[in-house]
Amino acid sequence: MLVGMTLLEHSWPDRLRAAGLRVTPRRVAVLETLDAHPHSSADELHTRAEARLDHLTRQAVYISLADFVGHGLVRKIEPPGSPARYETRTADNHHHLVCEQCGAIADVDCAVGAAPCLTPDDDAGFFVHTADVTYFGLCPQCRDAG
Amino acid sequence: MLVGMTLLEHSWPDRLRAAGLRVTPRRVAVLETLDAHPHSSADELHTRAEARLDHLTRQAVYISLADFVGHGLVRKIEPPGSPARYETRTADNHHHLVCEQCGAIADVDCAVGAAPCLTPDDDAGFFVHTADVTYFGLCPQCRDAG
DNA sequence: GTGTTCTTTTGAATGAGTCAAAAGAAGGGG
DNA sequence: CCCCTTCTTTTGACTCATTCAAAAGAACAC
Numbered sequence: 001m002l003v004g005m006t007l008l009e010h011s012w013p014d015r016l017r018a019a020g021l022r023v024t025p026r027r028v029a030v031l032e033t034l035d036a037h038p039h040s041s042a043d044e045l046h047t048r049a050e051a052r053l054d055h056l057t058r059q060a061v062y063i064s065l066a067d068f069v070g071h072g073l074v075r076k077i078e079p080p081g082s083p084a085r086y087e088t089r090t091a092d093n094h095h096h097l098v099c100e101q102c103g104a105i106a107d108v109d110c111a112v113g114a115a116p117c118l119t120p121d122d123d124a125g126f127f128v129h130t131a132d133v134t135y136f137g138l139c140p141q142c143r144d145a146g
Numbered sequence: 147m148l149v150g151m152t153l154l155e156h157s158w159p160d161r162l163r164a165a166g167l168r169v170t171p172r173r174v175a176v177l178e179t180l181d182a183h184p185h186s187s188a189d190e191l192h193t194r195a196e197a198r199l200d201h202l203t204r205q206a207v208y209i210s211l212a213d214f215v216g217h218g219l220v221r222k223i224e225p226p227g228s229p230a231r232y233e234t235r236t237a238d239n240h241h242h243l244v245c246e247q248c249g250a251i252a253d254v255d256c257a258v259g260a261a262p263c264l265t266p267d268d269d270a271g272f273f274v275h276t277a278d279v280t281y282f283g284l285c286p287q288c289r290d291a292g
Numbered sequence: 293g294t295g296t297t298c299t300t301t302t303g304a305a306t307g308a309g310t311c312a313a314a315a316g317a318a319g320g321g322g
Numbered sequence: 323c324c325c326c327t328t329c330t331t332t333t334g335a336c337t338c339a340t341t342c343a344a345a346a347g348a349a350c351a352c
């Protein structure tokens with residue numbers, strides 16, 4: 001009856017194929033690891049995904065992530081003072097809370113409508129296609145510790 | 147009568163002293179260069195400021211900029227995929243347009259009131275003190291060239 | 293199966309930024 | 323005006339995330 005199948009809401013192999021990328025154990029492992037640990041860095045993903053496989057190099061992770069980002073399967077976040085982080089939540093236009101102490105990241109839905117501040121008053125002639133909002137502050141743990 | 151004095155709207159020596167930092171030719175040169183070329187990288191500042199002095203190392207620029215940022219004289223901008231950039235416009239809460247092709251940066255005043263999107267709907271327990279908005283797109287030159 | 297094409301490994305290289313210790317200036321007290 | 327303490331700057335090595343190039347290896351179409 002294959003009841004367990006429905007636990008996976010989307011199949012990474014299918015999504016890889018749909019994006020025109022080949023399905024390999026490494027890629028699936030990276031994507032599943034990223035699903036389980038959103039906002040991971042490339043190095044964290046390498047360590048965690050390697051645990052499920054016999055072998056996986058850091059470079060393979062970098063190359064895979066670049067492919068995923070290029071095909072819209074993954075979004076790259078680059079907070080100041082921290083290595084790049086990645087997430088599989090790409091469908092919606094959400095933003096991020098960044099803890100300045102420990103680097104923790106949390107998702108935030110748009111505060112004002114679907115795409116806040118998308119159109120600046122004076123765009124200086126730029127063709128704007130994305131607005132990125134990042135909130136800086138302290139996460140609950142660091143606030144209590146401080 | 148010292149009429150020319152009023153041409154400078156603010157004196158960097160005075161502002162350095164007010165911030166508790168010593169006044170040195172190098173620091174003043176870096177600040178004046180940054181005034182003349184907003185959104186410069188550390189390396190650009192080093193090259194330009196060195197031209198006004200007998201000698202200036204890149205490290206001195208890094209150290210000075212870190213001091214300035216720490217004392218609120220300068221603001222640091224870290225666009226993805228580009229070295230950090232700096233600006234002396236620190237008094238207001240303005241945001242930035244970034245060209246994804248050539249890296250050009252332009253200032254934007256807040257689109258919605260003084261501090262748009264400052265309070266997310268669900269802050270996940272974070273103590274939020276800053277919201278940073280970055281618009282990505284193409285500058286006029288790159289749009290016309292593409 | 294077999295061959296072509298895409299992935300991954302291997303190993304070295306880049307580039308922004310940081311660190312530590314010694315040498316050098318600023319500015320206050322005598 | 324000079325000395326001393328403290329802050330700045332230099333020097334030179336170093337870290338870290340990320341990228342590059344070429345060879346070896348796996349997917350998938352036929």
